[in-house]
Amino acid sequence: MKPNPTPSIQRIIWIRLMPIAFALVVFCQCLLNPAIQSVANPAEDATSPLGFLALFAGGGTTNSAAFQVSGQLKDTNGNFISGATLSVFTGSISAKNIPVSTSTSTNATGRFLLNLSTGTTKITVTSSAGSALGNFNLVVSEDSVSQTTDSNSQFNVSGVEKHELSATVTFPDDSAPSLISSVPANGDISVPFSGSDVIFTLIFSKDMKPDTISGSTITISGGSVSVNAISSKIYVVTIASLFSKQSYALTLSNGIKDLNGNSLPTTAINFMTAMAL
Known part of the structure; x- marks a missing residue:
């Protein structure tokens, strides 16, 4: 077996x-x-x-930033758009148009700074009140940066620049100077004479360009003006040929500028002279 x-x-x-x-x-x-x-x-x-x-399918990641890009937003009247939200999207190979970064906001003078990859980036702008203002595109290459704004957008983009990621970007001072004090004050109804003259002391918010503050940028109807600088912010204005008990307006024009070239908004100081002694 x-x-x-x-x-x-x-x-x-x-x-x-x-x-x-x-x-x-x-x-x-x-x-x-x-x-x-x-x-x-x-x-x-x-x-x-x-x-x-x-x-x-959504499994990819967004491109890494290659450069910093700065610029400025102004409305169609040339005013700074402050506090606007810039929502950033990229035209990368991602079919979902995934945001490259979340968002950024403009500062008080409409300046913005973004970290972007090369290629075309779409940016949507929303005002501080939540209103849609439109879109613009930034095109970044290794050599340059340019921008185009949609025709129906309610703003203009200017001063677009490209910076290395390692660079410290400092925005220029775009804020306008202001007259923070005058002695005598605006609205004074009894401004005294000093001899035959009326003297004002003006204090500005910023350091001013002395050659922009003179009898041609500070004027008064019926009188003559001379100016002396006490410091870069303090100026003494002497006004001659005024009459007593008369109303006047001392006008500071927008030709007055700070050291960065920003213009003083046209400002008027209204007053009435006292009785001459």
């Missing part, structure tokens, strides 16, 4: 291990396959077809 054919223990073990060994080989090949890697990490290989499919 022939013995029953019984598989050896070694053969049984080998049969059971074969599927596990095959799975390990396939797994290792997948890890080393560039196409599979492009799906697992599409940001590193966004040019592969599978990587693009992963981005399309």
